[in-house]
Amino acid sequence: xxxxxxxxxxxxxxxxxGSGYALLALGFTLMFGVMRRLNLSFGAALMLGAYAAGWLHxxxxxxxxxxxxxxxxxxxxxxxxxxxLCFAPLRGRDAIAxxxxxxxxxxxxxxxxxxxxxxxxxxxxxxxxxxxxxFGPFHVRPDQIxxxxxxxxxxxxxxxxxxxxxxxxxxxxxxxxPGAALAVGIDIRSTALMTFAAASxxxxxxxxxxxxxxxxxxxxxxxxATTKGLIAMMLGGLGSIxxxxxGGLALGLIEAHAQWRLGPQGRDLLAYALLFLCLVWRPxxxxxxxxxxxxxxxxxxx
Amino acid sequence: MSDAAISVxxxxxxxxxxGLSAWVLLTVGCVSFGQQAFFGLGAYAAGIGTxxxQxxxxxxxxxxxxxxxxxxxxxxxxxxxxxxxxxxxxxxxxAECCRIGFELFSYRTTRDGEPIGPDGVEGFGEIRAVFEAxxxxxxxxxxxxxxxxLAVSLLIAVERTRHGIRARMVGEDxxxxxxxxxxxxxxxxxxxxxxxxxxGLGGGLYAHLTTYIEPRLFDAMLGVHALAYGxxxxxxxxxxxxxxxxLDIGLLESTRWFSGSRMIVFGGLVAVLIILxxxxxxxxxxxxxxxxxxxxxxxxRHG
Numbered sequence: 001x002x003x004x005x006x007x008x009x010x011x012x013x014x015x016x017x018g019s020g021y022a023l024l025a026l027g028f029t030l031m032f033g034v035m036r037r038l039n040l041s042f043g044a045a046l047m048l049g050a051y052a053a054g055w056l057h058x059x060x061x062x063x064x065x066x067x068x069x070x071x072x073x074x075x076x077x078x079x080x081x082x083x084x085l086c087f088a089p090l091r092g093r094d095a096i097a098x099x100x101x102x103x104x105x106x107x108x109x110x111x112x113x114x115x116x117x118x119x120x121x122x123x124x125x126x127x128x129x130x131x132x133x134x135f136g137p138f139h140v141r142p143d144q145i146x147x148x149x150x151x152x153x154x155x156x157x158x159x160x161x162x163x164x165x166x167x168x169x170x171x172x173x174x175x176x177x178p179g180a181a182l183a184v185g186i187d188i189r190s191t192a193l194m195t196f197a198a199a200s201x202x203x204x205x206x207x208x209x210x211x212x213x214x215x216x217x218x219x220x221x222x223x224x225a226t227t228k229g230l231i232a233m234m235l236g237g238l239g240s241i242x243x244x245x246x247g248g249l250a251l252g253l254i255e256a257h258a259q260w261r262l263g264p265q266g267r268d269l270l271a272y273a274l275l276f277l278c279l280v281w282r283p284x285x286x287x288x289x290x291x292x293x294x295x296x297x298x299x300x301x302x
Numbered sequence: 303m304s305d306a307a308i309s310v311x312x313x314x315x316x317x318x319x320x321g322l323s324a325w326v327l328l329t330v331g332c333v334s335f336g337q338q339a340f341f342g343l344g345a346y347a348a349g350i351g352t353x354x355x356q357x358x359x360x361x362x363x364x365x366x367x368x369x370x371x372x373x374x375x376x377x378x379x380x381x382x383x384x385x386x387x388x389x390x391x392x393x394x395x396x397a398e399c400c401r402i403g404f405e406l407f408s409y410r411t412t413r414d415g416e417p418i419g420p421d422g423v424e425g426f427g428e429i430r431a432v433f434e435a436x437x438x439x440x441x442x443x444x445x446x447x448x449x450x451x452l453a454v455s456l457l458i459a460v461e462r463t464r465h466g467i468r469a470r471m472v473g474e475d476x477x478x479x480x481x482x483x484x485x486x487x488x489x490x491x492x493x494x495x496x497x498x499x500x501x502g503l504g505g506g507l508y509a510h511l512t513t514y515i516e517p518r519l520f521d522a523m524l525g526v527h528a529l530a531y532g533x534x535x536x537x538x539x540x541x542x543x544x545x546x547x548x549l550d551i552g553l554l555e556s557t558r559w560f561s562g563s564r565m566i567v568f569g570g571l572v573a574v575l576i577i578l579x580x581x582x583x584x585x586x587x588x589x590x591x592x593x594x595x596x597x598x599x600x601x602x603r604h605g
Contacts, residue, residue: 038387089577095387096333097576100533103335103526104572111565223522227398230391269402276395279388280380 005137010256016144018252019151020213023206024229025236025244026158027199033175033239034195037098041082041106043226044113045200046207049075050217051113053208054122064125064212071211072204078109079200083193091188110222120218127212147209154202155245162241171195175239203229231275308439312511314544314551315446319504320524321531321543322453326497328532330490331473332382335525336393337501339377339400340370342520344502345509346404346420352431352510354411354419359431363506370502371495378494382487397525404517425516432510442511449507450544453500457540469493530572536584545584 024042031039053070056062062070086101127146132139162168174181174191181188207225211217228251236247251271259267303311323337344366351362381392410419420426432442460466471479472489480486509515531546554564579585 038391085573093580096390097580099387099390100333100529101573101576104530104569104576106569107523107526107565108569108573111563111569115562234391265402265405269399269406272395272398272402276392276399279384279392279395 006260007257009138010260011253012138012140013144014253014256015249016140016148016252017256018232018249019148020206020210020248021228021232021251022245022248023151023154023209024203024225025232025248026155026241027203027206028229028233029236029239029241029244030158030195030199030202032233033241034171035087035098035192036239037087037095038230039082039087039102039196039199040099040226040230041086041102041109041222042079042200042203042229043224044106044109044222045078045082046071046075046203046225047217047219047222048078048109048113049073049204050124050207050211050221051116051122054124054217055116057123057125058117062125064127067125068205068208068212071208072201075204075207076197076201079196079203080193081105082200083196087192087196088189091192106222106226110219113222114219117217121216122218124211124215124217126215127209141213143209143213147213150205150209154205155241158202159241167191167194227271231271234275234278303440305439308443310552312439312443312446314547315443315450316504316508316511317527317551318450318531318544318547319453319507320501320528321535321547322450322457322540323497323501323504324525324528325532325535325537325540325543326457326493326500328529328537329473330469330493331476332490332494333386333390333529334393334497335390335522335529336377336395336397337497337528338520338522338525339393339397340374340498340501341505341508341524341528342400342404342515342517343373344370344505345515345520346407346426346505347502348506349426349429349509349515350409350419353413353426353429354409356413359435359510362431362510363503366506366509367499367503370505371499374498374501375491375495377498378491382490382494394522394525397520398522401517401520404520423517425514426509427514429509429513429515433513446507446511449503453503454540454544461540465489465492530568533582534572534575536579536582536588538581538584538586538589542582542584546582 028039028042031037031042049071052074053062053067056070057067082102082105086105087098090097090101127143130142132141133145160168162172170181170186170191171194173184174186174188178188181191203225207221210225211221232248232251233244234247235250236243236245251274254274255267255271258270262270320337320341323340324334327334327337347369348362348366351357351365352359357365377393377396381389381396384392404420405423407420408422410417410421412418416428418428437445461470468479468484468489469492471482471484472486476486479489527550528543531543531550533546534549535542535544535546550568554560554568560567575582
C-alpha cells in the first residue's frame with residue numbers, strides 16, 4: 001500500500017469513529033442548549049446502561065437487540081435521575097453548582113456499574129458479523145456503516161423534532177428566551193426533564209453502537225464517553241447541532257491520524273491539548289457564539 | 303495510636319493540601335477541576351530533587367511548591383479570563399494533558415548502580431529521602447500536620463488582611479468588586495499561584511512519604527475529590543477542606559461501613575449537600591456563629 005492509500009483508509013476509519021463522537025456530542029449539546037448547564041455524568045449514565053445490558057447479556061443471554069434496548073432504557077432512567085438530583089433543584093443557581101453535582105453523581109453511577117460487573121473487561125454483543133466491504137483498496141466494516149447511517153438518521157431526526165414539532169418549538173423557545181417561555185406557559189420542569197431523557201436515550205444508542213463495535217465494555221467507558229462528547233461539542237461550538245456533528249467528525253479524523261502517527265498516548269494528549277487551546281483561543285468553538293455573546297446570554301439568564 | 307490510624311491521619315493530611323488548593327480558588331469564585339496537576343508536578347519535581355539530584359529534603363519540598371506555583375501561574379494567566387464553565391473545563395483538559403505528559407516522561411539515571419528516576423507509565427519509585435533520614439511513622443505524621451497547620455493558619459491570617467477581603471469580594475461578586483476598584487484578574491492570578499504552591503507542597507510530601515508515584519494517581523478523580531472536600535467542608539474557613547478530607551478518607555475510605563459502595567455514599571453526600579448547604583458545612587454563617595461563641599465567652603453580655 002502506498003502512503004496515500006493509508007491516509008485515505010485512516011481518514012475513513014476516522015469518519016466512522018467520528019460519527020459515534022458526533023452522536024455523543026449531540027446529546028451533550030441538546031442538554032447544554034436548553035439548560036446552559038453541562039452534565040458531566042452523561043458518560044457515566046451511558047456506562048450504567050451498557051453495564052446493565054452487559055450483565056443481562058452475561059447472565060440472561062440477551063441478544064444484540066435486547067441489549068440495545070436495555071442500554072437505551074437504563075441510560076434514559078439514569079439521565080432522568082441526574083436531572084432530578086443535580087439540575088432541577090439547582091435551577092436558578094450558578095451553572096457551576098450543577099457541574100460539580102453532576103460530577104458527584106458520576107462517581108455514584110460508575111461505582112454502581114462496577115458493582116454489577118466487577119471485571120475489567122466485559123463482553124458486549126456484536127451488532128453483526130461479516131467480512132469488511134471492499135471499495136477498491138479500502139475496507140469498511142459493516143457495523144461501521146450501520147453506525148454512520150444511524151448517526152446521520154438520528155441527527156436528521158433531532159433537527160426535524162426541533163424545527164418541525166411543537167415540543168421542539170417549546171425547547172427552542174426555552175433555549176433562546178427563557179423569560180418568553182415562562183410567559184407563554186411552557187412548562188420548564190417537564191421540558192428540561194424531557195430534554196435530559198431524550199439526550200440520554202440518544203447517548204444510549206451511541207453507546208450501544210460504539211461498544212458493539214468494540215465487543216467489550218470496560219470501566220473506562222464513562223470517562224471516555226464524557227470526554228469525547230465534551231471535546232467534540234467544544235470543538236464544534238456549545239449548543240450548536242451542526243457544530244456537534246462537525247466537531248465529532250473532526251475529532252474522529254484528528255484522532256485517527258494522531259493514533260496512526262503518534263500512538264495512543266499521543267492521540268489522547270492531542271485531543272486534550274486541542275480542547276484546551278480551543279477554550280483558550282476560541283471559547284465559542286467553530287460554529288458557536290462568540291464569547292461576548294455567550295457571556296451576555298449567561299448574564300441575562302442569571 | 304495504632305499504625306493504621308497514623309497512616310490514615312497522614313493520608314488525610316497529605317490529601318488536604320490538594321483540597322486546600324482547590325478551596326483557595328473556590329473562595330475567589332473559580333472552580334478548578336485541575337489542581338491534581340500541580341499536586342503531580344510538585345510530587346515529580348520534589349521526588350526528582352531528592353532521588354535523582356540528591357538534594358536535601360528541605361530544598362526539594364519548597365522546589366515542588368515552586369514548580370506547582372509557576373505552572374499554576376502560567377495556566378492562570380491563560381485561563382482565568384474564561385467564564386465559569388469554560389475555566390473549569392480548561393483546567394480539566396490541562397490536568398489530563400499533564401497526566402499523559404507524566405506517562406510520556408522518562409528521566410532515568412543510575413544511583414549506587416541502580417536505575418532511578420521517573421519511567422513513564424511505570425511510575426517513579428525509590429523516593430527514599432525521608433526513610434533514609436530515619437523518620438518514623440509518627441515523625442511523618444507530625445511533619446505533614448505541622449505543615450498543614452502552618453498553611454491553614456496562614457490562610458486564616460490572610461483572610462483578616464486587606465488582601466483577604468479583596469479575595470472574598472471577588473469571590474462574592476466580581477463585577478461589584480471591580481466597581482470598588484479591585485483588580486479582579488490580579489486577585490485571581492494571585493489565588494491561582496498560591497493554590498498551585500499548596501498543591502505542589504502536598505505533592506512533594508506525598509511523593510516522599512509513599513516513596514512511589516505513578517501518573518494515574520493524578521487523574522481527574524483526585525481533582526474532583528479535592529474540589530468536593532472544600533464544598534463539603536465549607537467555604538467559610540480554610541479548615542473546611544481539611545474537614546471534608548477527614549470525612550471522606552477517615553469515615554468512608556478507612557472504615558468498613560461503606561466498603562464497596564464508598565463512591566455511592568460520597569457522591570450522594572456531595573450532591574445532597576450542594577442542594578442543602580451550597581457553601582458547605584462550615585460556611586460563612588457557621589464560621590461567624592462559632593466565632594461569636596468565643597467572643598461571648600470572652601466578654602459576657604451585660605444585662
